[in-house]
Amino acid sequence: MSSAEILPPQETVQESAADPIRVWLRVARLQQRLSGALASELRVIGLSIPQFDVLSTLTEGEGVTQQDLAERLYVTKGNVSGLLDRMEEGGLVERRAIPGDRRSRAVHLTVRGRELAARGLVLQKAFVDATLGTLPIADVNELDRLLRAWRDAARIHAEGDARSSASTSAARSAIEPSM
Numbered sequence: 001m002s003s004a005e006i007l008p009p010q011e012t013v014q015e016s017a018a019d020p021i022r023v024w025l026r027v028a029r030l031q032q033r034l035s036g037a038l039a040s041e042l043r044v045i046g047l048s049i050p051q052f053d054v055l056s057t058l059t060e061g062e063g064v065t066q067q068d069l070a071e072r073l074y075v076t077k078g079n080v081s082g083l084l085d086r087m088e089e090g091g092l093v094e095r096r097a098i099p100g101d102r103r104s105r106a107v108h109l110t111v112r113g114r115e116l117a118a119r120g121l122v123l124q125k126a127f128v129d130a131t132l133g134t135l136p137i138a139d140v141n142e143l144d145r146l147l148r149a150w151r152d153a154a155r156i157h158a159e160g161d162a163r164s165s166a167s168t169s170a171a172r173s174a175i176e177p178s179m
Contacts, residue, residue: 034131041123047116050083055092055109055117056124063106065098092116 039049047055057072058064064072070080084107087093092113095105109117132140 037131038124038127041127042120045116045119045123047120051087051092052117052120052124054080054083054087054107055113056121058093058107058109059114059117059121062108063096065104065106066095067104069107087113 035049042049042052053073054069057069066080066084067077069084070077073080084093084095088095091110094108094110096108098104098106135143
């Protein structure tokens with residue numbers, strides 16, 4: 001038997017290696033699909049995903065400032081301010097004065113907001129069980145491990161780690177025209 005008969009064709013070996021760009025695109029598309037599907041579920045009870053994010057975050061601890069809420073949701077304080085205005089008008093949250101702090105306000109759930117948060121959490125759990133919950137637990141654990149590793153790499157990059165900065169600079173140099 002010759003070595004050509006033992007080794008797989010070159011295309012097969014190359015196809016088995018995942019392309020990070022394709023993986024990233026799959027994750028981005030999956031996130032869009034999951035968000036769209038969850039948005040449809042939440043729409044049934046009159047909530048948008050941003051509203052649900054606020055309500056579910058407040059169920060973990062009320063009385064946070066808009067700034068703290070914005071940081072927890074990874075959005076700007078301005079985004080949270082407008083969203084809270086609409087949610088306050090809808091009777092879902094209320095902003096209360098913080099003793100000793102004339103500038104900041106603490107965000108709290110109303111009874112209606114708490115009820116909708118609970119209903120939304122039930123919908124979210126059912127959705128996750130119907131999708132991610134169909135995978136074997138070993139796969140879910142491995143996915144969790146991989147996503148945490150990717151998150152950590154993104155944090156290091158965002159914090160300006162020298163290795164990440166160097167790779168970004170090298171990538172930019174490769175695509176920028178030379179003068």
